[in-house]
Amino acid sequence: MIKIISDISEIRRLCDENRLDGKRIGLVPTMGAFHAGHLSLIRRALEKTDFVVVSIYVNPIQFGNNEDLDSYPRNLTADALLAEKHGAHVVFAPNDEIMYPDGYSSYVTVEGLPDVLCGRSRPGHFRGVTTVVSKLFNIIRPHVAVFGQKDAQQLSVIRKMVHDLNMDIDIDAGKIIREPDGLAMSSRNQYLTGEQREQAPVLYKSLLAAKKLIEGGVIGVPEITGEIKSVLDNAFLTEIEYIEIVDVEKMSPIENVSQGALIAIAVWIGETRLIDNIIIDV
Amino acid sequence: MIKIISDISEIRRLCDENRLDGKRIGLVPTMGAFHAGHLSLIRRALEKTDFVVVSIYVNPIQFGNNEDLDSYPRNLTADALLAEKHGAHVVFAPNDEIMYPDGYSSYVTVEGLPDVLCGRSRPGHFRGVTTVVSKLFNIIRPHVAVFGQKDAQQLSVIRKMVHDLNMDIDIDAGKIIREPDGLAMSSRNQYLTGEQREQAPVLYKSLLAAKKLIEGGVIGVPEITGEIKSVLDNAFLTEIEYIEIVDVEKMSPIENVSQGALIAIAVWIGETRLIDNIIIDV
Numbered sequence: 001m002i003k004i005i006s007d008i009s010e011i012r013r014l015c016d017e018n019r020l021d022g023k024r025i026g027l028v029p030t031m032g033a034f035h036a037g038h039l040s041l042i043r044r045a046l047e048k049t050d051f052v053v054v055s056i057y058v059n060p061i062q063f064g065n066n067e068d069l070d071s072y073p074r075n076l077t078a079d080a081l082l083a084e085k086h087g088a089h090v091v092f093a094p095n096d097e098i099m100y101p102d103g104y105s106s107y108v109t110v111e112g113l114p115d116v117l118c119g120r121s122r123p124g125h126f127r128g129v130t131t132v133v134s135k136l137f138n139i140i141r142p143h144v145a146v147f148g149q150k151d152a153q154q155l156s157v158i159r160k161m162v163h164d165l166n167m168d169i170d171i172d173a174g175k176i177i178r179e180p181d182g183l184a185m186s187s188r189n190q191y192l193t194g195e196q197r198e199q200a201p202v203l204y205k206s207l208l209a210a211k212k213l214i215e216g217g218v219i220g221v222p223e224i225t226g227e228i229k230s231v232l233d234n235a236f237l238t239e240i241e242y243i244e245i246v247d248v249e250k251m252s253p254i255e256n257v258s259q260g261a262l263i264a265i266a267v268w269i270g271e272t273r274l275i276d277n278i279i280i281d282v
Numbered sequence: 283m284i285k286i287i288s289d290i291s292e293i294r295r296l297c298d299e300n301r302l303d304g305k306r307i308g309l310v311p312t313m314g315a316f317h318a319g320h321l322s323l324i325r326r327a328l329e330k331t332d333f334v335v336v337s338i339y340v341n342p343i344q345f346g347n348n349e350d351l352d353s354y355p356r357n358l359t360a361d362a363l364l365a366e367k368h369g370a371h372v373v374f375a376p377n378d379e380i381m382y383p384d385g386y387s388s389y390v391t392v393e394g395l396p397d398v399l400c401g402r403s404r405p406g407h408f409r410g411v412t413t414v415v416s417k418l419f420n421i422i423r424p425h426v427a428v429f430g431q432k433d434a435q436q437l438s439v440i441r442k443m444v445h446d447l448n449m450d451i452d453i454d455a456g457k458i459i460r461e462p463d464g465l466a467m468s469s470r471n472q473y474l475t476g477e478q479r480e481q482a483p484v485l486y487k488s489l490l491a492a493k494k495l496i497e498g499g500v501i502g503v504p505e506i507t508g509e510i511k512s513v514l515d516n517a518f519l520t521e522i523e524y525i526e527i528v529d530v531e532k533m534s535p536i537e538n539v540s541q542g543a544l545i546a547i548a549v550w551i552g553e554t555r556l557i558d559n560i561i562i563d564v
Contacts, residue, residue: 106446
């Protein structure tokens with residue numbers, strides 16, 4: 001059975017040993033509740049490194065007060081078995097006392113990028129993400145860290161942090177893994193009722209409709225977001241939080257769609273908030 | 283002549299090579315304008331590590347708008363020669379474009395600790411310090427970093443950051459080096475006129491008076507700060523910014539002085555702000 005380590009000194013020692021042996025260290029930071037998307041990130045890390053650490057930690061400081069921290073799915077044993085099956089070498093699963101002991105007060109922030117898209121409705125969310133990721137980077141000291149493209153804004157914020165703070169880590173993005181009907185895999189999909197689940201593929205359908213418009217030569221952002229809105233509005237259970245088209249690096253709004261534009265949406269289906277995105281490659 | 287490197291990739295490569303050779307890396311972060319205090323830190327780093335990097339960088343983001351960024355003394359060549367003479371192996375001296383390129387937006391903050399003592403009159407100062415130190419740590423990846431005890435609050439804030447963010451770096455403190463008349467060495471002492479310089483030893487005299495009281499059995503903070511104030515007030519050119527007695531780790535006010543209390547003062551002599559401190563060891 002794969003080793004599950006919660007102690008910081010112990011995981012650090014193990015990573016140091018492997019690094020000294022000349023192995024390249026990979027890190028896949030996760031909050032657990034694995035689906036095929038997570039497992040693809042583990043396999044991706046294995047292609048690029050020799051010793052893959054999967055961290056499993058539901059990071060409280062990236063959840064808002066009214067968010068789903070308490071109900072977020074946790075299943076460490078099942079996750080560890082899946083990680084092992086897909087080739088991970090060790091699981092790092094600390095607890096809150098280890099990560100944020102009494103009196104904890106240090107934070108890493110990226111200004112600007114987090115103020116759009118998800119950051120607008122989730123103040124403090126990205127500060128929580130960059131802080132925990134910094135801690136994991138300092139503990140594991142990976143050569144490569146793999147994140148999912150589904151959290152596109154998170155990926156941009158982490159890339160910016162790594163660049164600005166001179167972290168010597170290669171940030172790699174794993175593409176979005178989808179259910180057969182197009183729904184992006186997410187640990188939060190399990191919150192959906194049967195009826196809601198049937199509606200959920202509309203997120204990707206709306207993005208595909210936008211893509212089709214763009215391939216047909218449309219580049220104006222209002223026209224494209226209008227198309228996305230009209231597709232989403234057809235699904236009667238959904239409530240749109242945002243539809244945004246931005247530069248994927250700067251996360252700043254653009255007027256006309258071109259190569260590297262990120263189309264990102266957040267939609268509520270009942271009490272469940274789902275996100276999806278595509279990057280335009282024209 | 284000692285090598286002066288400004289390029290991040292180049293210094294990183296050199297440190298990586300030495301680390302792979304099994305050498306322990308030491309870092310002495312400075313803003314240059316070396317005096318005997320800096321040189322003692324270099325020698326201290328040499329005792330503990332095999333390859334000592336001295337960084338020289340006047341970090342703009344730790345200066346307030348009305349502070350002495352422009353007039354801060356700079357003399358890279360002389361500093362590099364001194365560093366070499368005292369055993370340093372390389373000087374890292376980046377410029378602002380390298381450290382804070384256009385669009386820079388990531389910061390490391392420690393909450394709480396920076397809000398007392400110097401932090402009160404220098405908002406943003408410690409955010410600038412923790413950010414630049416994080417960057418230097420990520421570039422150099424030292425085993426040991428040496429800071430001066432003279433900047434006592436800076437030292438506490440950095441120790442807290444290293445602890446909270448799980449940086450695997452030993453933070454070492456070099457004791458305050460003083461002129462024969464007791465004045466703590468500081469790059470800012472050169473701002474003083476002859477008359478001001480004659481008054482300046484009053485800072486240390488006031489701390490020694492406090493120490494004598496404590497050694498005589500006085501533990502009440504008001505009585506001790508009162509004694510310091512009366513000594514400082516005897517020097518007619520001085521204006522007191524703060525006299526504070528705090529727990530050295532938490533930087534929180536205490537009621538009675540005991541082992542590990544930090545007595546810290548900041549005093550203006552004309553346009554020059556000087557700080558000094560002692561830690562009580564009873």
